[in-house]
Amino acid sequence: MPQILVDGLSKCFRVAVRDPGLMGALRGVFRRRTREIVALDRVGFALDEGELLGFIGPNGAGKSTTIKILSGIMQPSEGKCVVDGLVPWRERTRHVARIGVVFGQRTQLWWDLPVVESFALLRDIYRVPETDFRRTKNRLVDLLKIAPLLDTPVRQLSLGQRMRCEIAAALLHSPRILFLDEPTIGLDAVSKLALRDFVKALNRDEGVTVILTTHDMHDIEALAERVIVIGHGRILRDSSFDAMRTEFQGDRRLIVEFEQAVPDVSLEAARLLSREGLVAEYAFDPRATPAHVLINRITTTHAVADIRIEDPKIEEVIARFYALHGATEA
Amino acid sequence: MDASLALRPYLAVCATRFALLLQYRTAALAGFATQCWWGVIKILVLAAFYRSDPHQPITLAQAITYIWLQQGFLAVLPWNVDAEITQMVETGNVGYERIRPIDTYFYWFAREAAWRTAAPLLRVVPMFALAGILLPLAGLGDWSWRLPSSLTAFAFFVVSMGLAVLLSAAITVLMDIMVTAFRTSRGSGVVAGFVNALSGMIVPLALLPKSLQPLLFWQPFAGLVDIPYRIYFGNFAGAAALWGLAAQAMWVVILVLLGRLFMARVMARIDMQGG
Numbered sequence: 193m194p195q196i197l198v199d200g201l202s203k204c205f206r207v208a209v210r211d212p213g214l215m216g217a218l219r220g221v222f223r224r225r226t227r228e229i230v231a232l233d234r235v236g237f238a239l240d241e242g243e244l245l246g247f248i249g250p251n252g253a254g255k256s257t258t259i260k261i262l263s264g265i266m267q268p269s270e271g272k273c274v275v276d277g278l279v280p281w282r283e284r285t286r287h288v289a290r291i292g293v294v295f296g297q298r299t300q301l302w303w304d305l306p307v308v309e310s311f312a313l314l315r316d317i318y319r320v321p322e323t324d325f326r327r328t329k330n331r332l333v334d335l336l337k338i339a340p341l342l343d344t345p346v347r348q349l350s351l352g353q354r355m356r357c358e359i360a361a362a363l364l365h366s367p368r369i370l371f372l373d374e375p376t377i378g379l380d381a382v383s384k385l386a387l388r389d390f391v392k393a394l395n396r397d398e399g400v401t402v403i404l405t406t407h408d409m410h411d412i413e414a415l416a417e418r419v420i421v422i423g424h425g426r427i428l429r430d431s432s433f434d435a436m437r438t439e440f441q442g443d444r445r446l447i448v449e450f451e452q453a454v455p456d457v458s459l460e461a462a463r464l465l466s467r468e469g470l471v472a473e474y475a476f477d478p479r480a481t482p483a484h485v486l487i488n489r490i491t492t493t494h495a496v497a498d499i500r501i502e503d504p505k506i507e508e509v510i511a512r513f514y515a516l517h518g519a520t521e522a
Numbered sequence: 523m524d525a526s527l528a529l530r531p532y533l534a535v536c537a538t539r540f541a542l543l544l545q546y547r548t549a550a551l552a553g554f555a556t557q558c559w560w561g562v563i564k565i566l567v568l569a570a571f572y573r574s575d576p577h578q579p580i581t582l583a584q585a586i587t588y589i590w591l592q593q594g595f596l597a598v599l600p601w602n603v604d605a606e607i608t609q610m611v612e613t614g615n616v617g618y619e620r621i622r623p624i625d626t627y628f629y630w631f632a633r634e635a636a637w638r639t640a641a642p643l644l645r646v647v648p649m650f651a652l653a654g655i656l657l658p659l660a661g662l663g664d665w666s667w668r669l670p671s672s673l674t675a676f677a678f679f680v681v682s683m684g685l686a687v688l689l690s691a692a693i694t695v696l697m698d699i700m701v702t703a704f705r706t707s708r709g710s711g712v713v714a715g716f717v718n719a720l721s722g723m724i725v726p727l728a729l730l731p732k733s734l735q736p737l738l739f740w741q742p743f744a745g746l747v748d749i750p751y752r753i754y755f756g757n758f759a760g761a762a763a764l765w766g767l768a769a770q771a772m773w774v775v776i777l778v779l780l781g782r783l784f785m786a787r788v789m790a791r792i793d794m795q796g797g
Contacts, residue, residue, distance in 0.1 A: 205793055265620040266794055289623035298615055304542055316534030317622055319527055 194238035195369070195401055196262070201271035203232040203257050203425075231257045232268065233425040239403070241368070244395045246416030246433070247405040250514060254425040255405035259373045262403070263293045276369065289318060292362035296374035299354065300361060301346045307357050308342040311364060318365035325364065332360040335390060352383035359390065370394070372404040376411050388414045409506035421513060428517045437509055443475040445502040446486055451495040462486055470497070531624045536632040543640035550644035557593040557645065558652065564589045565665060571729075579728040583668060584755045588726050590667035591751045594649035597641035598686055599721065599746055600693035601714035604634060607698045608707040616702055617794040627785045630698055631778070635691040671756030678763045682750035685770035689745045692777035693717070699781060703788045722748035728757065742777065745770035 206226045210216050232254045239245055247255045260266040261273060264280035264287045273280060278287045294300070301310040315325045333339050336356040341349060349357065355375065362370065372391070376384045392415055394400050406412060412419055412433055419436060421429040429436060446462060450470045458464065461481040462474040476486060483501050490496060565586050572582045580588070607630070610616040619626055653667035670676040693713065701707045718724055720743035727738045727748040738744055749766040752758040758766045 260617075260794055263621060265617050266792070267790065284620060285623045285625065288621055293621055295618065298618060300618070300621065302538075305538065309538065313534055313538050317531040317624055319530055 195241040195276055196237075196239040196403075197272070197274045198238070198258075198262070199236045199272040201232055201235040201258070201261065201273055202230070202269050203254075203261065203266075204269045205229045205231055230425050232261075232271075234271070235422070235425070235427055236271075237420060237427065237430055239401065241401055242395070242399040243418060244392075244402045244416055245404070246412040246419045247403065247422060248407070248409070248412055248419060248510065249422035249428075251407075253422045255422055256373055257425075258422070259293075259295075259371050259403070259405060263291060263371050264288050289365065290367055290369065292365070292367035292370045294355075294358050294362045294370075294372050294375050296355070296372070296377040299346060300358060301354070303347045304345060306343050306345050307338070307349075310346065310357075310361060311342075314361055314364050320365050324366070328364055328366055329360075332363055335393075336360050337386075351378050352380060355379060355383065355387065359387070363394075367400070369401045370403075372402065374405055374407065376406060376408050384408070384411070391415060409510055413506055421510075421517075423514060423517055429513070436513070437506070442477075442504060442509070442512060444478050444483070445500075445504065446474040446476055446483065447500040447502065448472050448474070448490060448496055449498040451497045454494060457490070457494060459486060459490060531622075532628050532632040535629060536636045539633050539636035540640045543637060544644065546641075547644060550641070551648075553597070554645055554648050557596055557649065561589055561593040561653065564592075579732075580726065580752070580755075580757050583664070584757060585726060585729075586665060587668045587755050588722075588751050590649065590653040591754060592723060592747060593653075594646040594667070595642045595683070595686075595747075597645055598638050598683070598690050599717055599723065600634075600638065600690040600697065601717045603697045603701050603707050603710045604630075604637065604694065608701055611702050611705055611707075614794060617789075617792045620789065626789060627695065627778075627782045630695045630785075631691050631781075634694040634698070635687060638687045638690040638694065668755065670754050671759070675753060675756050675759065675763070678767070679750055679754040682745075682753050682763075682767055682770060685767060685774060686746050686750050688774045689742065689770060689777070692774055692781060693742070695781050696777060696784070699784045699788055702792070703784070717743055717746065720744065721746040722751070726751075728752065739766075740769060742773040745773055 206228055208220075209225050209227045210220045235254070235258060237245075247258065249255050257266070261268050262275060262280060264284045267281045275287060276290060278290075280287045301307065302313065305313070311329060314320075315322075315329075320328070333342070336359060338353070338356050338360060341353050341357060344353075346354065346357070359375070370391075375391075376387055379387065388411060391402060391404070395402050395415075402415075404411065404415065417432055419429070419431065419433045420427055421436075443463075445465075448457075448471070450457075450472070453470065456464060456467060457472065459474060459476075462476040465473045465475050467473075474486075476483075487499055491499075568585050568589065569582065572578065572585070576582070578585070607616065610619070619629065622629065650667060654669070657663065657666040670679055697710050697713055701710060720738070720741055722744065727735075727744060730738060738748070745766075749758065749770055753763045753766055
């Protein structure tokens with residue numbers, strides 16, 4: 193039995209629509225029209241204890257909706273969902289006591305309270321025994337390096353500082369499952385790296401099951417063995433990130449710097465993408481023509497100062513995937 | 523789960539918010555000045571009224587004490603919604619309140635009970651110092667805030683004010699739920715109208731027509747002002763005082779049950795669209 197089981201999960205939002213202009217507004221008084229927006233369309237997956245799952249997809253794809261349903265704060269329109277034996281929205285208080293959630297876009301701490309008081313309040317809200325609390329808190333404070341921030345009111349923290357405190361706050365009651373909804377949004381590079389390291393260690397060393405949503409492909413690359421790509425409320429792909437990368441990698445880049453000015457050099461089996469001074473950039477398909485063949489070809493005919501081979505950026509891989517499935521933002 | 527563990531989250535929420543609100547001393551001071559002014563005006567009006575007809579169910583001295591109690595405990599009254607909850611509703615964050623493993627109704631109730639206790643505590647001390655101590659010292663004892671009629675009356679008054687706070691918190695949470703359901707705080711002012719008219723805030727209820735008295739006694743808003751104050755100066759004593767407490771307690775229970783019912787319906791309906 194998997195720890196998290198989602199089956200046929202759908203969510204429709206009903207939004208009021210109004211015809212434009214004054215007449216439209218008047219008509220709306222008498223007859224209200226609504227439009228249905230399908231945020232989730234029969235989503236299903238299963239997750240075992242200790243897995244680390246990444247959710248990616250364009251804005252509005254349904255990632256956050258999934259997290260909200262999984263964390264028990266919203267009901268789906270249809271479908272099944274069992275987390276650790278509980279139906280999240282039906283047995284909400286028992287369920288949320290066992291999970292940790294971080295929403296990157298909102299704070300779960302109390303704005304006016306110093307961090308340490310927020311922690312104390314959470315200790316009482318989650319009914320954590322004092323000795324357990326002290327041990328967990330000290331460990332989290334160490335790992336996330338938030339000791340100097342504890343006496344600062346939350347409203348005075350920078351985003352990176354706040355996010356570290358949010359993560360600590362979500363783990364004070366030692367949940368076995370952690371949901372992270374865009375935890376790295378808006379963070380600087382150093383904070384992102386620190387956060388990834390922490391989440392990775394939490395998953396690897398303590399076996400905490402993690403589901404995270406993100407727009408940052410480097411989060412996925414660094415963290416998730418398994419990725420679900422979601423678009424228009426549907427699961428487009430559920431596989432390991434490496435498999436996806438190999439499949440959608442597409443062309444590789446060959447960048448050549450010539451020793452002296454030459455006219456454009458055309459290469460068999462490679463496309464010239466750009467030319468700037470002495471540097472030319474080619475695209476080629478490594479499955480059709482291996483890199484060494486191309487390099488051999490060009491170095492025998494021209495004097496070459498430098499050669500580089502690059503993989504396309506992860507963003508490009510994903511963009512290609514979205515485009516292929518028509519999953520760009522609605 | 524034993525009772526202390528069951529109550530722990532709510533007591534913690536209440537205590538934390540209480541401590542936080544006690545810091546807002548400047549607002550309390552500003553309120554104090556306004557309330558002194560209103561107290562004087564209301565007492566002058568009442569004095570004129572008593573001069574035209576001194577035979578009233580409560581004496582002028584009691585009525586004056588009633589006015590000072592009103593001014594001192596003004597902030598107990600539930601005439602506004604919780605600004606933080608309004609903000610959560612307007613920004614669409616209110617659904618995230620449910621991420622805590624506690625009953626959302628009592629979570630809000632604990633917040634509001636703290637608010638309706640902390641705010642008056644800051645104001646009642648200077649108000650009594652002025653109207654209960656300084657006025658008599660200045661030779662204006664006739665216009666002062668008198669001591670309770672007896673020690674028993676005072677003990678009953680303390681209990682009754684406690685119930686008034688719970689009643690106020692229950693009404694405030696109902697308003698919070700209303701705001702959540704309608705997604706706007708506009709319209710919540712209607713409740714303030716009822717609170718003012720029916721609690722004894724505008725006119726002590728005893729001074730209203732005799733035929734209305736039973737009705738006035740058994741409506742929920744009397745428990746906010748009229749019942750505790752009349753217990754204080756002995757107008758309700760003995761059995762009458764106990765009936766007063768019973769009426770308050772009954773309304774607390776009814777409004778809490780009603781609030782929980784509405785809360786469950788509103789929260790089940792909340793959709794949180796968007797990222």
